[in-house]
Amino acid sequence: MTSTSLWHPQTAMSTIEETLTVIASGQGASVRTEDGQDLLDLPAGLWHANVGHGRTRIADAVRQQMNVLETYHLFQGMANRPAIRLAERLAGLSPIPDAKVFLTSGGSDSVDTACKLARRHWQVAGRPGKRVIVSRQHAYHGLHGFGTSITGIQSNRDGYGSDSLIPETARVPWNDLAATEAELLRLGPDNVAAFIAEPIIGTGGVLLPPPGYLTGLAEMCRRLDILLIADEVITGFGRVGQWFACQRFGIEPDLLTMAKGITSGYLPLGGVLVSRRIWEPFFAETPDAPTFRHGLTYSGHAAACVAAEVNLSILEEEGLLERVLNLEPVLAQALTPLRDHETVVDVRAGTGLLAAVQLAPDVDARPVLRAAREGGVLTRLLADNSLHVSPPFVITAEEISRAADVLKSALDRARTLESA
Numbered sequence: 001m002t003s004t005s006l007w008h009p010q011t012a013m014s015t016i017e018e019t020l021t022v023i024a025s026g027q028g029a030s031v032r033t034e035d036g037q038d039l040l041d042l043p044a045g046l047w048h049a050n051v052g053h054g055r056t057r058i059a060d061a062v063r064q065q066m067n068v069l070e071t072y073h074l075f076q077g078m079a080n081r082p083a084i085r086l087a088e089r090l091a092g093l094s095p096i097p098d099a100k101v102f103l104t105s106g107g108s109d110s111v112d113t114a115c116k117l118a119r120r121h122w123q124v125a126g127r128p129g130k131r132v133i134v135s136r137q138h139a140y141h142g143l144h145g146f147g148t149s150i151t152g153i154q155s156n157r158d159g160y161g162s163d164s165l166i167p168e169t170a171r172v173p174w175n176d177l178a179a180t181e182a183e184l185l186r187l188g189p190d191n192v193a194a195f196i197a198e199p200i201i202g203t204g205g206v207l208l209p210p211p212g213y214l215t216g217l218a219e220m221c222r223r224l225d226i227l228l229i230a231d232e233v234i235t236g237f238g239r240v241g242q243w244f245a246c247q248r249f250g251i252e253p254d255l256l257t258m259a260k261g262i263t264s265g266y267l268p269l270g271g272v273l274v275s276r277r278i279w280e281p282f283f284a285e286t287p288d289a290p291t292f293r294h295g296l297t298y299s300g301h302a303a304a305c306v307a308a309e310v311n312l313s314i315l316e317e318e319g320l321l322e323r324v325l326n327l328e329p330v331l332a333q334a335l336t337p338l339r340d341h342e343t344v345v346d347v348r349a350g351t352g353l354l355a356a357v358q359l360a361p362d363v364d365a366r367p368v369l370r371a372a373r374e375g376g377v378l379t380r381l382l383a384d385n386s387l388h389v390s391p392p393f394v395i396t397a398e399e400i401s402r403a404a405d406v407l408k409s410a411l412d413r414a415r416t417l418e419s420a
Contacts, residue, residue, distance in 0.1 A: 026053025083300030108142030138204030237261030
């Protein structure tokens, strides 16, 4: 029986005594453990440390805001100035023209908000039968009620009764437009509220969309009158070299979920960008205008919004989106040779600072993770036995090269141990 009182998310608690790593501090692209080891942070925490660790500018701004007002809620017409400022700034960056912004506490909140709003949209439009939310195999959309129900990672759905918490959902192949359209027609477009898709599937293995897939999906949703939700919790705020992946791939969704990089993890915050088609009835100045009865205590948290404002300024002032584009081929070139390793079945890279090194199904990743850590590189395992690579934007070319060398040595060592 473990002695800790802390229950770790997505963790086999029976193993916690041997796997526990306490992170004490961070600077730039690295973190330091409580026992003094410096580790290059390849996952950027959970995909979020875009501007890197140790940004005192963000901490100072948050402290200054908290000295004045920690936060005030947004319910029933209340507001705080940082939330108002941030919403205007996000609307200006949005790939959705004339967008409104619904702020949340994080990515899972954003997904639940977007799915509820999609259903509410159709109810207001007089088509309440459009309720089904369709997602893709291998997709990860958080672990709240909707996220658990629409995930394409089966292990995250198991154990909650009837295979999901919310029954009106369906999954399609992650990369097959013809199969997707066939399933949408089988379900009946009059029953489908929205299709949700990560532009690049993250936790499912960093799966890059085939050429033309996303534009084809957007066209299909328009033609069948199905809302398109872009889940940019991972890809938003520069991860692929533009503010949003939708801009890079040339699509305009109806709703866009965001979190993580919005503050680079300095405080929890998320949001949903909402198109005019959806928000307009709710903003109508008429007595019978509908209300979206959904909200979160910390929606528009003032201190978190200040963290986001400063984070966005750092991204702009330091040219970090351009830096991502410059480092994109560096990361791909460093990792691609690992594809020839006998333990590796694929390396996926080449779009922004996102990559995965997929190990063969029979390879035990635990020795690889341990060996990498001993070599000074922190990574973790994605759903398809892949090593997670999404470093902070401040990582250097030299650090990328060192990380690739350490991963190769870790793979070699793990294979040696397996053969012994």
